[in-house]
Amino acid sequence: MDFVIKISQFLxxxxxxxxxxxxxxxxxxxxxxxxxxxxYLFFDVKYSLFKKKIGxxxxxxxxxxxxxxxxxxxxxxxxxDTEQLKExxxxxxxxSKPAWQRLIIMLGGVTVNFLLAVLxxxxxxYYYGDKYLPVENIKDGLEIESxxxxxxxxxxxxxxxxxxxxxxxxxxxxxxxxxxxxxxTIERQGRDSTVTLPQDFxxxxxxxxxxxxxSKRMPFVIAKVPDTSFNKNxxxxxxxxxxxxxxxxxxxIDQVIPTLSKFKGQKVKAHxxxxxxxxxxxxxxxxxxxxxxxYGSITDDNLEKLGYYQFETKKYSFxxxxxxxxxxxxxxxxxxxxxxxxxxxxxxxxxxxxxxFYAIFNIFPAFWSWANFWSITAFLSIMLGVLNLLPIPxxxxxxxxxxxxxxxxxxxxxxxxxxxxxxxxxxxxxxxVLFANGNDIYKAIFS
Numbered sequence: 001m002d003f004v005i006k007i008s009q010f011l012x013x014x015x016x017x018x019x020x021x022x023x024x025x026x027x028x029x030x031x032x033x034x035x036x037x038x039x040y041l042f043f044d045v046k047y048s049l050f051k052k053k054i055g056x057x058x059x060x061x062x063x064x065x066x067x068x069x070x071x072x073x074x075x076x077x078x079x080x081d082t083e084q085l086k087e088x089x090x091x092x093x094x095x096s097k098p099a100w101q102r103l104i105i106m107l108g109g110v111t112v113n114f115l116l117a118v119l120x121x122x123x124x125x126y127y128y129g130d131k132y133l134p135v136e137n138i139k140d141g142l143e144i145e146s147x148x149x150x151x152x153x154x155x156x157x158x159x160x161x162x163x164x165x166x167x168x169x170x171x172x173x174x175x176x177x178x179x180x181x182x183x184x185t186i187e188r189q190g191r192d193s194t195v196t197l198p199q200d201f202x203x204x205x206x207x208x209x210x211x212x213x214x215s216k217r218m219p220f221v222i223a224k225v226p227d228t229s230f231n232k233n234x235x236x237x238x239x240x241x242x243x244x245x246x247x248x249x250x251x252x253i254d255q256v257i258p259t260l261s262k263f264k265g266q267k268v269k270a271h272x273x274x275x276x277x278x279x280x281x282x283x284x285x286x287x288x289x290x291x292x293x294x295y296g297s298i299t300d301d302n303l304e305k306l307g308y309y310q311f312e313t314k315k316y317s318f319x320x321x322x323x324x325x326x327x328x329x330x331x332x333x334x335x336x337x338x339x340x341x342x343x344x345x346x347x348x349x350x351x352x353x354x355x356x357f358y359a360i361f362n363i364f365p366a367f368w369s370w371a372n373f374w375s376i377t378a379f380l381s382i383m384l385g386v387l388n389l390l391p392i393p394x395x396x397x398x399x400x401x402x403x404x405x406x407x408x409x410x411x412x413x414x415x416x417x418x419x420x421x422x423x424x425x426x427x428x429x430x431x432x433v434l435f436a437n438g439n440d441i442y443k444a445i446f447s
Contacts, residue, residue, distance in 0.1 A: 002366035009364040011065070013377045015041055017113070017384055018068035024112030025070050025105055032101045035092040038071035066433075072105070099407045106399040113385030114329065120378040122318075122325030128371055130314040130324070131300070133171040133216070135161065137310045141188075142174070143254050145212035148204045149178075153195035156217070156254050159187040175214045179205065180338050202342060217252040219243070219273075219308060223296030230292045235281050236272070241306065243278065244271030253295070264289040273306065332382050340386065393418075393425030 018041055029036050036057050044051070044062035051060030062068075074093025089096045094105070141157035144150065154160075160168055162185035163177045178184060179202055184195045198204070205213070220242040225232055243251055245268050250256040263285045270283045283291060303309045316324055363376055389397040398421070406412045413421075 005368055006361060006364045006366055009368070009373055009376075010361045013364075013373065013380060014065065014360075016377065017116075017381055018042070020112050020116055021109040021384060021388075022068050022070045024108035024110070025072070026108075028101075028105045028108045029070070029072055029094075032097055032105065033092060034094055034097060034101075034105065035073040036070055037073055038069070040070075041068045043067065043069070099403055099412075103400065103403045103407070106396050106403065109396055110385040110388050113381045113388070114333075117329045117332065117378040117381045117385075118325050120325075120374050120381070121328040122321045124371065124374055124378075125316050125324040125328070126318050126321035129316060131311055132313075133300075133309055133311050135159070135168050135171060135174075137312075138171065138216070140217055140251070142171075143212075143215050143217040143252070145215070145254070146205065146208070146210050148201070148208050148210065149213065152197050152201060154178075154184065154186065154214075155188070157188065160214075161185050161187050161192070171216065176335065178214060180342060216303075216309065217254060218298065219303075219306065220250065220253045220256040220295050221298050222293055224294040226292070226294065228292075230284050230286065232292075234283050236270075236283065236293065237274065239274070240281075241273040242270050243273050245269075245283075257289075260285055260289040260291065329378075329382065332379060333386065336382055336386055392428050393421040394429045395425065398422075398425050 022039060022041075026036055026039055038058045038060070040048075040060050040062050042049075042062035043064040043066055044060055045064050047063065048060045049063050051058055053059075072094045074089060074095040094102060097105075138159060141159050144154045144156050144158060146154075160174050160178065162168060163174075163181040164183050165185075166177075168174055168177065178197075182197055184197060186193055186195055222236055222238055222240040222242070224238060225234075225236050242256055243249070245256070245259050245263060248255075248259050248262075250259050265285065265287045267282060267284055270281045272279050272281045285291060298306075300309070300311055304311055360380065363380075365372055388395050389400070391397045391401040393399075393402075402413050402418065402421070
């Protein structure tokens with residue numbers, strides 16, 4: 001069932017992004033009276049799952065879910081159909097249109113991608129508001145469970161107050177900024193100091209395959225006491241929070257687990273928070289320092305009720321949400337460009353973390369949440385827009401590059417040159433796709 005939910009979100013998001021991106025090319029092409037021969041969701045290699053001709057355009061769904069396309073008359077695209085170019089240019093063809101019209105047609109897809117992200121963020125800001133954890137409300141520091149981060153000098157209990165000299169105000173900003181930062185200002189036991197991360201910190205994080213990095217310190221909440229547990233009759237219940245073992249304070253999970261090792265094979269008096277009151281529950285600890293219970297996650301609302309963290313929520317009117325949505329889009333573009341820069345800087349090792357379709361699939365949670373769906377779709381829309389602007393001939397950015405050259409120099413590249421450039425770009429794209437999806441396969445086998 002989890003797979004069905006994930007794949008449904010993945011395909012729904014991907015289809016929406018492809019259709020709207022291609023619509024961004026289709027609409028200006030039609031406005032400039034350029035013939036569009038095909039409008040396809042997914043690729044129709046050899047055959048289509050569905051197709052119907054309306055007017056001069058065939059609308060269809062292909063069987064290969066690696067993207068989509070619009071086939072515009074008189075344009076060398078991914079179909080590599082050059083038969084039309086052997087004939088004299090026709091007024092309805094792409095190549096017959098003025099350079100500025102061709103530029104608008106080519107920029108239409110990425111324009112829609114960025115506009116879609118803005119609209120999603122405006123809608124989410126208006127509907128959900130903005131709930132966040134201020135750094136100043138983190139009283140006992142963060143949980144930093146990564147061995148790589150620990151070796152670099154970051155420890156559980158540290159408060160991260162600034163990264164590369166820029167003050168951090170929200171918890172959710174911290175993990176990404178640390179990954180791409182260098183000088184981390186921390187507060188440890190009331191004193192400020194600076195941790196300088198090694199240049200290959202990101203590469204070490206990727207190679208370590210660690211799942212945990214930087215997170216909120218969480219309470220030890222009982223999710224289940226199995227019938228087979230040696231603590232079944234202890235009185236421990238689902239929802240109980242262990243806040244102490246004998247005389248040792250264990251407010252957080254990272255304090256409970258090492259404390260169990262001190263009492264392995266013994267009986268202890270556990271201090272348990274239940275319904276706002278602290279009670280004592282006798283517990284056995286096994287020889288391998290286990291309680292025989294399942295502990296689980298807790299929602300932000302319950303963290304607030306227990307007094308662990310105080311979150312803040314900003315509500316926006318529709319008009320207030322507009323600049324917020326624009327800013328969020330700009331921030332995400334800037335963030336993605338930083339990641340992109342790191343990927344093309346070999347010393348960072350970020351290229352090892354590049355993923356393909358499986359990595360994108362895994363972004364989606366195994367439960368249905370419209371807030372998560374729209375947030376991920378907005379990010380993927382930005383990612384698609386940025387990637388398509390790369391100056392690779394087979395992408396929109398490649399066409400834009402040649403059009404700008406034409407507009408500046410007054411000389412139009414020849415059709416044969418464009419054909420060869422498209423072929424080179426196509427092979428570059430194939431190589432990138434193979435690399436990204438090969439990374440997915442490698443990580444799936446060896447992680």
